[in-house]
Amino acid sequence: MFSSGIFFFIPVGIVYGILTDFKELVGFPAILLVGLMSIMIGGYLFLHSRSIGRIAADSDDGEIADEAYEYGFYSPWSWWPLVIGVGAGICFFGMAVGFWIVPFGAVIALVGLVGLVFEYDRGNFAH
Structure with a gap:
């Protein structure tokens, strides 16, 4: 989902640059950088999910008890x-x-x- 941002932001950035004759030097690079950041985030998430594999939270019928780790202790009535x-x-x-x-x-x-x-x-x- 994050990687698909490159298919929107890069063409929009190029069209924006053409419409402004590349004279407005804030919006054009900013939109291109948003496209590059989307591919960077998508790539990181893809590599991370490939390295850890599927976990119990990825299953639609998963239960909280299926997790293999302890969540920790949180004080319920703390001010x-x-x-x-x-x-x-x-x-x-x-x-x-x-x-x-x-x-x-x-x-x-x-x-x-x-x-x-x-x-x-x-x-x-x-x-």
């Missing part, structure tokens, strides 16, 4: 991702309004990250 998100939001807000706000958001995000990492190291849920 720390919300704290990290608020800190990141304050950082982005600070980049838009004034950089003096960014350290406050970074501190909040860092506290949230430490809380998330060490959530199960103390209290009732300690390992």
Whole structure:
């Protein structure tokens, strides 16, 4: 699917270049590069799928239990991702309004990250 982008973007880029007499030097190369990036992504995905073969997720009637690996442990009731998100939001807000706000958001995000990492190291849920 990704590789088929070359059949659209390369001809459209050439037609675009012809219609603008190749004087507009932003759109023409950009459209050609999108076509080349689509073939690059498609080629990578093709080579990767050829090297790993079919997995249980590729089957229409596959079950979650068919996977051979463990997904990991994720805390279902953790509030720390919300704290990290608020800190990141304050950082982005600070980049838009004034950089003096960014350290406050970074501190909040860092506290949230430490809380998330060490959530199960103390209290009732300690390992």
